[in-house]
Amino acid sequence: MRGGNHVGQTILSPIGTDISCKNWETEALLRLFLNSLDPRVAENRQELIVYGGRGKAARNIESMKAIIDELRQLESDQTLLIQSGKPVGIFRTFPFSPRVISSSTMLVPKYATDEVFSKLESKGLMMYGQSTAASWAYIGVQGILQATFETMSEIANRNFNGSLKGKVILTSGLGGMGSAQPLSVTMNGGVCIVVEIDGSKIDKRLKNNYCDIKVDSLEEAIQLAKEAAEQGQSLSIALEGNAADVYAKVAEGEFTPDIATDQTAAHDILNGYIPSGVTLEQAIYLRRKRQKKYLELAGKSLVAHVDALVQIRKKGAIVFEYGNNLRGQAHNAGYKNAFSYPGFVSEYLRPLYCDGRGPCRWIALSGNPGDIYKIDDVLLTKFNHDKRVSRWIQFVQEKIYFYGLPARTCWLDFNERRQLGNIINNMVANGELSAPVAITRDHSEGSTMASPYRETEGMLDGSDAVADWPILNGLLNASAGSSMVSIQHGGGVGIGNSIHSGMTVVADGSIDAAKKLSNLLTIDPGLNIIRHADAGYEKANQTLHRLQLNKPL
Ligand code: NAD
DSSP states (O other): OOOOOOTTOOOOOOOSSOOSSSSHHHHHHHHHHHHHTOTTTSSBGGGTEEETTTEESSSSHHHHHHHHHHHHHOOTTEEEEEETTEEEEEEEOOTTSOSEEEEESOOOGGGOSHHHHHHHHHTTSOOOOTTTTTTTOOOSTHHHHHHHHHHHHHHHHHHSTTOOTTOEEEEEOOSTTTTHHHHHHHHTTOEEEEEESOHHHHHHHHHTTSOOEEESOHHHHHHHHHHHHHTTOOEEEEEESOHHHHHHHHHHSSOOOSEEOOOSOTTSHHHHOOOTTOOHHHHHHHHHHOHHHHHHHHHHHHHHHHHHHHHHHHTTOEEOBOSSOHHHHHHHTTOGGGGGSOBHIIIIIHHHHHTTOEEEEEEETTOOHHHHHHHHHHHHHHTTTOHHHHHHHHHHHHHOOOOSSOEEEEEEOHHHHHHHHHHHHHHHHTTSSSSOEEEEOOSOSTTTEEOTTTTTTTOTTSOTTOOHHHHHHHHHHHHTTOSEEEEEESTTTOTTSOEEEEEEEEEOSOHHHHHHHHHHHHHHHHHHHHHHHHTTOHHHHHHHHHTTTTSOO
């Protein structure tokens, strides 16, 4: 592998129309890679950690430098192979083949445990790729914002006449994903108390408008929350503290939130979860020097944490797990009753998957926010029949400011996704946008994630652990013209608990790009509907027949 001279430098994504790669397709992947590692975007740039515990975009600094160099040399008929964040080879393929294929954190099933993975990681043989970290599709908190917003809207629709006005949500975790919670609650009119142990994370979210105020005591948080709820005002309150302790107090006290959940990085106990009674500084020491002790303390804390949620539910709150395997970890630590409340996907998002609706994101490679606003305008006009889309675009235009490459995420239905690629590609071709645009997505989509404690929890036909679908998705996307395809393990819920795939395609305005976009933006929603129809969901079956997906597409 060719080396490079980037030691100690923070390399930001290039912007503008000059490119350092041999074509826009690889330039786009280079920009996405560097964007996910941009210190404004990544949670811990020094350690190449993008988000979600220790989710990384490259295995180490040498791999990061080599990826940059390889992408700059890559021809339009070559494919770069990335193995757990390290570039390992380049092969001659075809112009329609992916420019990058990547496999991260994959272990033979019998060996897929935290212990085996940690050993391999410490030997430098693997990295944890989370979901969008290893597939270079991370765009900051905004990436998960709409899924969180949709979850909160769905709770409001089912239980509170469509609004969270006057309702209080208790949650925790202000990390890369968790920070979407307070803003999603206030966007739905509610009040959020979010518990975070790391004061610097709270300050970062206050600065970025994801959260409104910071308090130090539960009493103050409850008082402010009650006042705001009584007045029908939306408010998000960050409470510095340990979620396990705070939830236990709430379980015992008089105050009951209307909704309670949690988004600490509990999928990775050692690196993402701070046990009750342990400070941040102590956690750093214990993790390094006394791992056994740390895991012991974490086990006790997780049991108390989940037990508190079970008690809060008994007091009348709506309680659900928010994608972090908290229940599974407490269950492993000996708490038998852990699965007495549901996960968020089976409860709130699956009906949307059955409709072919799923998360899509696009990134302006120019670095020019104006490109995103121009695409917003077209969507507001062309998709104005879809109130979900227009309401969302108007919300984010008002609430979100960009950091890193300007990007937008939006849940679109089958037909909208098919049209989106064409719309953006034409705008690039006509010169309406200042540079090409990358289109990608979350891994949390119907057919792209096999995850029995999250996306595929409680499938109608019992196919929760069947992981053929994300593999089919990845193989098909690689065959159909994507610019980058990645297959990963352990995202969201941790090692041993999920297998998933990512896809990125570049709209550079060319006729070839139009063909690729048409294929790829049909495959993702199409396979999503097929997977759910196959599992026996009537709604998916109806969508399948309405869209004639039972015939060749
Ligand atoms: P992150 O590592 O960036 O942040 C986790 C946060 O939790 C940190 O700020 C940490 O300080 C805080 N924390 C840890 N223990 C705590 C405790 N006991 N009390 C209070 N705060 C504590 O992780 P993230 O990217 O925000 O992801 C959070 C979890 O959600 C992960 O398990 C991730 O895998 C999962 N996830 C959820 C979704 C979703 O759609 N809901 C999507 C992807 C990932």
